[in-house]
Amino acid sequence: MTGSLVVVGTGPGKAELMTPATQAALARATDLVGYGPYLDRIPAGRADQRRHASDNRVELDRARHALELAASGHQVAVVSGGDPGVFAMAAAVFEAVEAGDPAWRSLDIRVEPGVTAMLAAAAEVGAPLGGDFCAISLSDNLKSWATIERRLAAAAEADFVIALYNPASKARPHQIGQAFDLLRAKKRGETPVLFVRAAGTAEARVVSTTLGEADPSIVDMRTLVIIGASTTRQVGRWIYTPRSERGGA
Numbered sequence: 001m002t003g004s005l006v007v008v009g010t011g012p013g014k015a016e017l018m019t020p021a022t023q024a025a026l027a028r029a030t031d032l033v034g035y036g037p038y039l040d041r042i043p044a045g046r047a048d049q050r051r052h053a054s055d056n057r058v059e060l061d062r063a064r065h066a067l068e069l070a071a072s073g074h075q076v077a078v079v080s081g082g083d084p085g086v087f088a089m090a091a092a093v094f095e096a097v098e099a100g101d102p103a104w105r106s107l108d109i110r111v112e113p114g115v116t117a118m119l120a121a122a123a124e125v126g127a128p129l130g131g132d133f134c135a136i137s138l139s140d141n142l143k144s145w146a147t148i149e150r151r152l153a154a155a156a157e158a159d160f161v162i163a164l165y166n167p168a169s170k171a172r173p174h175q176i177g178q179a180f181d182l183l184r185a186k187k188r189g190e191t192p193v194l195f196v197r198a199a200g201t202a203e204a205r206v207v208s209t210t211l212g213e214a215d216p217s218i219v220d221m222r223t224l225v226i227i228g229a230s231t232t233r234q235v236g237r238w239i240y241t242p243r244s245e246r247g248g249a
């Protein structure tokens with residue numbers, strides 16, 4: 001097979017946060033496959049480049065389409081936001097490979113890393129991910145709410161800093177409030193909570209509060225929520241988690 005497939009991430013939004021390796025992969029591609037708003041972030045590539053924009057909720061169909069294009073000789077780039085391996089298209093591509101045409105296993109498939117929202121959000125406020133942390137998607141489209149609750153409880157028990165992706169959507173406005181209720185039963189009310197909207201873009205907005213006072217209604221689909229560990233604290237206008245479990249200075 002002469003085609004290839006590379007899975008890339010555009011970063012959190014600002015052009016400078018798209019890696020040079022991703023820019024080079026996009027410039028080489030004959031076909032870009034991805035959710036429309038992510039494709040809109042990409043400057044025009046080679047003259048014969050075609051764009052296949054799709055709805056955001058059909059990841060596996062999009063992955064299969066990209067694999068079919070690559071198998072028929074195209075140089076395909078599958079485009080996600082942020083990093084393509086974090087709650088995004090890279091896993092969907094491999095899921096499609098696993099379930100699909102055995103010939104797809106011989107394709108030239110690569111993944112380029114990108115800057116994920118959690119890292120851009122952390123950088124907006126200081127260094128809240130300085131100690132051990134975990135990332136949980138609050139979306140129950142692909143897993144049960146019971147699984148999410150179990151993971152939130154375990155993360156609180158282990159005293160991880162918790163980064164919450166997909167905290168709310170129009171179809172799921174209440175789950176972030178339920179997550180806060182669960183965490184309030186297990187962590188101190190003074191625990192720092194950060195709502196970072198549009199991190200890594202010119203419109204970035206940060207609301208810094210505490211678990212006791214966090215207002216879930218300000219969250220939307222472009223927000224990343226960070227909930228501190230017991231050592232996470234404020235210094236000046238920054239929030240950080242010391243690397244030492246003894247709590248730093």
Ligand SMILES: C[S@@+](CC[C@H](N)C(=O)[O-])C[C@H]1O[C@@H](n2cnc3c(N)ncnc32)[C@H](O)[C@@H]1O
Binds near residue numbers: 087
């Ligand atoms: C389906 S996940 C995709 C994550 C993406 N692959 C990444 O690595 O950032 C979408 C969620 O990521 C978060 N997100 C993506 N971009 C963001 C940004 N610029 N600022 C804050 N959160 C963002 C939001 O929580 C959003 O609901």
